[in-house]
Amino acid sequence: MDKRSLRVAVLGCGSVGSQVVRLLQEQATDLEARIGARIELVGVAVRRIDATRDVEVPDGLLTTDADGLVARDDVDLVIEVIGGIEPARSLILSALEHGASVVTANKALLAEDGPTLFEAAEKAGRDLYYEAAVAGAIPILRPLRESLAGDKVTRVLGIVNGTTNFILDKMDSSGAGFAEALEEAQELGYAEADPTADVEGFDAAAKAAILASLAFHTRVTASDVYREGISEVTAADVQSAREMNSVVKLLAICELRAVAGGDDAVAVRVHPAMIPRSHPLASVREAYNAVFVESEAAGQLMFYGPGAGGAPTASAVLGDLVTVARNHLAGTRGVGESAYADRAVLAMGETRTRYHVAIDVDDRAGVLASVALAFAEHDVSIQTVRQEGRGDDAQLVVVSHEATDAQLSATVEHLRGMDNVREVTSVMRVEGETE
Amino acid sequence: MDKRSLRVAVLGCGSVGSQVVRLLQEQATDLEARIGARIELVGVAVRRIDATRDVEVPDGLLTTDADGLVARDDVDLVIEVIGGIEPARSLILSALEHGASVVTANKALLAEDGPTLFEAAEKAGRDLYYEAAVAGAIPILRPLRESLAGDKVTRVLGIVNGTTNFILDKMDSSGAGFAEALEEAQELGYAEADPTADVEGFDAAAKAAILASLAFHTRVTASDVYREGISEVTAADVQSAREMNSVVKLLAICELRAVAGGDDAVAVRVHPAMIPRSHPLASVREAYNAVFVESEAAGQLMFYGPGAGGAPTASAVLGDLVTVARNHLAGTRGVGESAYADRAVLAMGETRTRYHVAIDVDDRAGVLASVALAFAEHDVSIQTVRQEGRGDDAQLVVVSHEATDAQLSATVEHLRGMDNVREVTSVMRVEGETE
Numbered sequence: 001m002d003k004r005s006l007r008v009a010v011l012g013c014g015s016v017g018s019q020v021v022r023l024l025q026e027q028a029t030d031l032e033a034r035i036g037a038r039i040e041l042v043g044v045a046v047r048r049i050d051a052t053r054d055v056e057v058p059d060g061l062l063t064t065d066a067d068g069l070v071a072r073d074d075v076d077l078v079i080e081v082i083g084g085i086e087p088a089r090s091l092i093l094s095a096l097e098h099g100a101s102v103v104t105a106n107k108a109l110l111a112e113d114g115p116t117l118f119e120a121a122e123k124a125g126r127d128l129y130y131e132a133a134v135a136g137a138i139p140i141l142r143p144l145r146e147s148l149a150g151d152k153v154t155r156v157l158g159i160v161n162g163t164t165n166f167i168l169d170k171m172d173s174s175g176a177g178f179a180e181a182l183e184e185a186q187e188l189g190y191a192e193a194d195p196t197a198d199v200e201g202f203d204a205a206a207k208a209a210i211l212a213s214l215a216f217h218t219r220v221t222a223s224d225v226y227r228e229g230i231s232e233v234t235a236a237d238v239q240s241a242r243e244m245n246s247v248v249k250l251l252a253i254c255e256l257r258a259v260a261g262g263d264d265a266v267a268v269r270v271h272p273a274m275i276p277r278s279h280p281l282a283s284v285r286e287a288y289n290a291v292f293v294e295s296e297a298a299g300q301l302m303f304y305g306p307g308a309g310g311a312p313t314a315s316a317v318l319g320d321l322v323t324v325a326r327n328h329l330a331g332t333r334g335v336g337e338s339a340y341a342d343r344a345v346l347a348m349g350e351t352r353t354r355y356h357v358a359i360d361v362d363d364r365a366g367v368l369a370s371v372a373l374a375f376a377e378h379d380v381s382i383q384t385v386r387q388e389g390r391g392d393d394a395q396l397v398v399v400s401h402e403a404t405d406a407q408l409s410a411t412v413e414h415l416r417g418m419d420n421v422r423e424v425t426s427v428m429r430v431e432g433e434t435e
Numbered sequence: 436m437d438k439r440s441l442r443v444a445v446l447g448c449g450s451v452g453s454q455v456v457r458l459l460q461e462q463a464t465d466l467e468a469r470i471g472a473r474i475e476l477v478g479v480a481v482r483r484i485d486a487t488r489d490v491e492v493p494d495g496l497l498t499t500d501a502d503g504l505v506a507r508d509d510v511d512l513v514i515e516v517i518g519g520i521e522p523a524r525s526l527i528l529s530a531l532e533h534g535a536s537v538v539t540a541n542k543a544l545l546a547e548d549g550p551t552l553f554e555a556a557e558k559a560g561r562d563l564y565y566e567a568a569v570a571g572a573i574p575i576l577r578p579l580r581e582s583l584a585g586d587k588v589t590r591v592l593g594i595v596n597g598t599t600n601f602i603l604d605k606m607d608s609s610g611a612g613f614a615e616a617l618e619e620a621q622e623l624g625y626a627e628a629d630p631t632a633d634v635e636g637f638d639a640a641a642k643a644a645i646l647a648s649l650a651f652h653t654r655v656t657a658s659d660v661y662r663e664g665i666s667e668v669t670a671a672d673v674q675s676a677r678e679m680n681s682v683v684k685l686l687a688i689c690e691l692r693a694v695a696g697g698d699d700a701v702a703v704r705v706h707p708a709m710i711p712r713s714h715p716l717a718s719v720r721e722a723y724n725a726v727f728v729e730s731e732a733a734g735q736l737m738f739y740g741p742g743a744g745g746a747p748t749a750s751a752v753l754g755d756l757v758t759v760a761r762n763h764l765a766g767t768r769g770v771g772e773s774a775y776a777d778r779a780v781l782a783m784g785e786t787r788t789r790y791h792v793a794i795d796v797d798d799r800a801g802v803l804a805s806v807a808l809a810f811a812e813h814d815v816s817i818q819t820v821r822q823e824g825r826g827d828d829a830q831l832v833v834v835s836h837e838a839t840d841a842q843l844s845a846t847v848e849h850l851r852g853m854d855n856v857r858e859v860t861s862v863m864r865v866e867g868e869t870e
Contacts, residue, residue: 023585023732033652033775034584131582137733139574139582147566147574149469150458150753217468280739283718297458297750298572301740304715305733315732318585332767340468 005038006325009075009100011045011066011091012082016105016132018055019314020079025058027318035325043069045082045091054310070095076328079317080104081132085112092117096124101328103320105132105313111206111222114213118337127327127334129320134207135160135289137312138305139319144214145335148295153215155294157431158252160207162287162307163198164230166190168238168248168272169285177235190287200229201250201270208252211291212268215254217341220268226348228271237272240358240397240426246274247282251431257346265344267351274356275432282432349406354383356399358426359415363394367420371396374418378411379403399430440473441760444510444535446480446501446526447517451540451567453490454749455514460493462753470760478504480517480526489745505530511763514752515539516567520547527552531559536763538755540567540748546641546657549648553772562762562769564755569642570595570724572747573740574754579649580770583730588650590729592866593687595642597722597742598633599665601625603673603683603707604720612670625722635664636685636705643687646726647703650689652776655703661783663706668863672707675793675832675861681709682717686866692781700779702786709791710867717867784841789818791834793861794850798829802855806831809853813846814838834865 008024010017024031024041032038044057045066063069070078070091078095080102082088088109095102097120104110110117110133121128131141135158144153159165163185170181182199185191197203205225212220230250241248251273256264275282280302284290289307294300306312327334361367368387375382381401388395400408415421443459445452459466459476467473479492480501498504505513505526513530515537517523523544530537532555539545545552545568556563566576570593579588594600598620605616617634620626632638640660647655665685676683686708691699710717715737719725724742729735741747762769796802803822810817816836823830835843850856 019732027585027587030587030652030776031585034773138736139578142577142582143574146758147577147754148750149757150462150466150755151750152462152465217465280718283715295750297454297746297753299741299744299747301573301738303736303738305736309734311732312734315583315586315730318732319582320585322584323581326770330767332765335761338469341465 004329005040006035006076006328007040007042007074008077008079009043009045009069010041011070011078011080013044013046013053013055013057014081015310016313016317017044017081018053019310020081020317021057022055023314023318031322034322035329037325037329039325042075045069066091067094070100071098073098075100077321077324078102079321080106081317083108085109089113089117093120096120096126096128099124099126101127101324103129103317103324105130105317107133107203107206107210111209114210114221115219115337122336125333127324129324129334131320132313132316134210135291136305136307136309137315138289138291138303138307139316140291140303141210141214143303144211144293145338148293148298151298152296153293154256154296156211156215156254156291157281158207158211158291159249159281159284159289160252160291160307161198161204161250162289163191163195164204164250165284165289166287167199168230168233168250171233171235171238172242172247175235178231178233199231201227204250204252204270208254208268208270211252212254212266213339216256216266216343217338218266218343219339220266220345224268224345226269226271230272233272234426237426237428240356241274241428244274244356246276248272248274248428249281253431257352259344263343265346267346269348269351271429273429273431279432349404351405352402353405353408354400354402354430355408355412356397356426356428356430357412357415357424359396359398359424360422361394361396362420362422363391364420368396370418370420371398371415374414375400375411378407378414380407380411439764440475441470441511441763442475442477442509443512443514444478444480444504445476446505446513446515448479448481448488448492449516450745451516451748451752452479453488454745455516455752456492457490458749458753466757469757470764472760472764474760477510480504501526502529505535506533508533510535512756512759513537514756515541516752518543520544524548524552528555531555531561531563534559534561536562536759538564538752538759540565540752542568542638542641542645546644549645549656550654550772557771560768562759564759564769566755567748567751569645570726571740571742571744572750573724573726573738573742575726575738576645576649578738579646579728580773583728583733586733587731588728589691589731591646591650591689591726592716593642593646593726594684594716594719594724595687595726595742596633596639596685597724598626598630599639599685600719600724601722602634603665603668603685606668606670606673607677607682610670613666613668634666636662639685639687639705643689643703643705646687647689647701648774651691651701651778652773653701653778654774655701655780659703659780661704661706665707668707669861672861672863675791676709676863679709679791681711683707683709683863684716688866692787694779698778700781702781704783704786706864708864708866714867784839786840787837788840788843789835789837789865790843790847791832791861791863791865792847792850792859794831794833794859795857796829796831797855797857798826799855803831805853805855806833806850809849810835810846813842813849815842815846
């Protein structure tokens, strides 16, 4: 092995960046053996030089001049772990223009403007890797774009946000309501003071866009993703799921869907859904993540692990760094963007889903018939109806077969307007079963 | 995209080979888009031209002359799915010498003689990929050697043999004995008429050697792997596990273990073990496979899916084929063998394990003390003792702390010779808990 070295700049030194810097130093010998060259850290861009950090950055490497750092012509590899759209985007584009390959963990940027970055990498003849952007340490992007490259992926179901999984798991195990479970998540550090990005599904939607793009070789951006968070999930919903031997999870769902007279289209959505307890995703507890993949030849696969955290995310970043460094040394590139299939993206209303609906009804003869008629009027076929309680407690629980989401939501509106329906107490989509 | 093509030869057309040939034809358009060149099937080597097959092989492509096929100078890529040591080894070596890159699913050959193949690939400047050799369709080798390349893997626990998992799952769910569960597995096609390679752990040991080599950057061959199968596992063992809220699984265990005054050594073993039902591996049912990986930065990851079968294995083969084809076009190679760490491999006797031991004892005062003394004499510390039944049914169930396997097995021998021990009814190693 000759004594080449590669020069690395790190942008950001927060919870992920500090772990990246730590591992670059601690694993230096192994990294050199695995890459075939020494990794030399040449700069760490931060907002404030004197901030408190979890890692000791060698003297003289900290800088507040990120623009200057990525524009240096002696930097081979840039690791971007700042997050957010700007200045991350400009820095990545500048790094690529100046001949560096880039590793990033930036899901928001990739989901909003991935194609701009991919085209810049293509033009520069450099790599842009981003395993850490989805599901933290879990290797899922590389398996999707490489291991399954000879197969046809038909569906990806992911628990890709640890905060919401922690909250829903807590609601399931303790019967707590959303507010109470959120508070516990915040106390334990699983949720931020402003939890909007997590609980309203923005984080999961960004990851869904990235997963769908890779799985279906089609450009999918965050704006293509239908999104509902978990702040409206009630203890009654979770209880209703229990009675179905199911559990409520916030799922990122990416599917290929048949379209009459055309190529299969892509449907991508994030929303809470009931899945049977027998489904492998149902057993994903606390803040863990998991991604369940269905493909024609391989069948059903699942990838499970920590979805966030400084060290796990840094592991994914360094895995990419090793690949990108090897490619850089060999003068080659890894797989770039693959969007050849260029499929249409379905609107949520056209996407076929299944609903679970719990309804408080007047306990009168004929109420079941009139509810069934409401479903039939919207062309929605019923899979099961369960009738519970009597008198003031009378409740119907209906699970539909697949219909378009527009038909299903119109059915729910219809039910809400019916005389003998006192209240629609729970509406939840159902996933993870095949009809 | 220019109209280049790559010429592929397939060796073997059994359950995997026929699915490879089918997918090469059905996915031709997608493969071309993903590789950047057309894949042209130029020959399929079989033992008998006129055998019945699950796939229609295009006219003129079948040949019984495998040697001639791999020696053709117009073959770019060779897929070996014959299995076994010879003629597979000679054919792979010849293919590499003649300039082809190779994808193989041959675990037995890789575990017995991997270094010979890796060196030949290195010398030829070609790729040798083998994702399908371990855990069928589950992407595990690529994550180990690429995604986790920036991390330090400390342990791999795998359920890597579907036949034995089916049998043990059946014993657990129905209370059946080994013979009865094996018979059912054979009737359902999960076990072969001669089940030795599966039930005695030979298949799992080959996979353990491959996993350990990649995880620890050290050459590990099948002969380095301690191996015990499941044919001695009794209904009493499984029942004993149930009482511990555990389940018996055949595990492939690859670990880094501290050695006094030296570098960490590698310990690799395959044997039945009790794991707690709360462990992610415990929920792996029927013939599914799963591999649980622990690493310093990423923490705990699990990869789950079908471990065998024609189509799933073919998916893994074609994933490799896409990578190898891209490399071939780009004139580069992927990661070759990584054995730089060159760690020592511990003998089983020196490897630290934990035992669960159930003992029928005389219900006399002092029996617990004398059993405890036997453990102490071998320097084995006891974690828990449970005393059950009275009189003729008196039983002690002891779970030890970690000790060397030699100390633990000496303790069991000692117990067997004691006057007030009527019978040692169950001895089983315990995994999946940290002390």
